[in-house]
Amino acid sequence: MREFTDRGVTLRWSEAINADGLNRVLVEAGPAVSSHDTVRLICSENGGPERAIRGWPVLRDPQTGFQQFTAILPSVIQEKSLSWRPVLTSGGREYDPGPEEAPEAAAPPTPAKPSAQSPVLEHVAKFVVPFTSNFSPSGETPDGIWLHFAIKEGGTVEGPHLKGTIEPIGGDWMRVRSDGVGLLHAKALIKPSTGNAPILFEDTGVCDFGPDGYAALANGNLPASAPVRLAPRYLTSNPHYSWMNRLQGFGIGEASLSDITLRFDVYSAKGTSDA
Numbered sequence: 419m420r421e422f423t424d425r426g427v428t429l430r431w432s433e434a435i436n437a438d439g440l441n442r443v444l445v446e447a448g449p450a451v452s453s454h455d456t457v458r459l460i461c462s463e464n465g466g467p468e469r470a471i472r473g474w475p476v477l478r479d480p481q482t483g484f485q486q487f488t489a490i491l492p493s494v495i496q497e498k499s500l501s502w503r504p505v506l507t508s509g510g511r512e513y514d515p516g517p518e519e520a521p522e523a524a525a526p527p528t529p530a531k532p533s534a535q536s537p538v539l540e541h542v543a544k545f546v547v548p549f550t551s552n553f554s555p556s557g558e559t560p561d562g563i564w565l566h567f568a569i570k571e572g573g574t575v576e577g578p579h580l581k582g583t584i585e586p587i588g589g590d591w592m593r594v595r596s597d598g599v600g601l602l603h604a605k606a607l608i609k610p611s612t613g614n615a616p617i618l619f620e621d622t623g624v625c626d627f628g629p630d631g632y633a634a635l636a637n638g639n640l641p642a643s644a645p646v647r648l649a650p651r652y653l654t655s656n657p658h659y660s661w662m663n664r665l666q667g668f669g670i671g672e673a674s675l676s677d678i679t680l681r682f683d684v685y686s687a688k689g690t691s692d693a
Contacts, residue, residue, distance in 0.1 A: 419446075422515040428484075429513060431504050441491040442578060445473055445504045447513075449483030455508040457487040462517070464498050471538070473504070474579055474661045477612075490540050490578065537687040542667060543577025547584055547606065547680040555635065563635055565592045567678065569606055577684075580659065582610035582617075590621075590680070598631030599624055602646070604680075615656035623648035625673050640675045650684055 422429045430446040445457050457473035473487035491502060506513040549567040556564035566589060573584025590604035602625055608617040625646045627635065634640065648669030652662040671682020 422513070424513050425511070427506065427508060427513050429504055429506055429515065441493070443489055443491060443502075444476075445487045445489070446484050447487065447504070447506045447508070448479075448485055450478060450485045450508065455485055455506065457489075458505050458507070459489050459491065459502050460505055460514075461492060461500060461502040463492075463500050465501070470505075477658055488579070492538060539668075539685040539687055541577060542665070542684040542686055543575045543580040544683050545573075545575055545584070545669070545671075545681070547573045547604075549589065549678045549680070551678055553678065555638075558636055561593060562596065563594045563632065565594065565600075566590070567592070567604075573606070575608055575610075580608075580610065580662075581612075582608045585609055585616065592625065594627065594632055594635055596632050598627040598629050600627060600631075600644075602648075610656060610659060613656040613658045615654055617652055617654040617656060617659055617662060619650055619652050621648045621650045621669065623669065642674070642676045644673045644675065646671050646673050646680065646682060648682055648684075 419430050419432050432444045458470040460468050462468045471489055473489040476486040476488050478485045503515050548570050550570050554566045568589040569586055571586045575582045585607040588606040590602050592600045592602040594600045602623055604621040625644050627644050650667040650669050667684040669682040669684045673680050
């Protein structure tokens with residue numbers, strides 16, 4: 419583990435750890451000034467332009483005052499290399515170890531134009547949410563067919579940043595339009611593996627039953643599965659997961675109607691403005 423100290427503040431960071439196929443790193447910083455301290459990873463591919471990746475707070479040691487952060491490094495192709503360093507922002511000051519060496523044959527900087535850059539998707543967790551088989555269809559109304567799916571036991575959350583189970587509380591309220599698109603609105607509680615406070619999550623999104631989905635549902639029939647696209651948000655007082663209060667997730671998955679289970683992966687999108 420490498421170490422850097424400046425003005426009484428110390429940064430320690432590990433080399434990349436391969437976990438779940440991702441290059442995950444761990445950074446310790448402290449003593450912390452406040453709970454609002456942040457860490458960014460400054461990355462450069464083959465000595466090229468630097469970009470910042472946000473670190474997620476993991477836990478804080480009350481005895482030493484050190485805060486731990488974790489982050490996922492971007493992937494690079496085999497013939498290229500990636501250099502990185504952590505930068506701490508604490509009490510309005512930055513603590514930056516600086517690059518180890520200047521890039522070879524670096525060209526003088528030119529006035530930069532704002533460039534479009536694709537967002538970087540970071541995997542947060544995979545969700546498996548089972549529902550009871552009685553989904554209470556409303557029948558045809560002037561505003562489509564309403565369905566209510568109640569969550570049952572057995573739900574899980576598994577990912578590099580979040581692990582836990584889903585409490586058998588809450589459910590999904592869905593309105594299926596005449597074109598076969600279901601507009602879902604779900605609320606549930608996550609019981610995380612760390613800390614006692616639960617995490618409330620709220621999903622909105624679409625479930626596409628197909629062009630004939632409305633007519634099939636009106637006749638009491640459902641397809642075996644349907645793709646879903648979700649926009650989940652989270653709320654918690656759990657200090658281990660306070661970073662989730664700022665997260666706008668993007669979920670991609672499938673509603674399996676043969677066993678009434680929703681399976682989806684949640685990602686966090688990082689853009690150029692998230693430095």
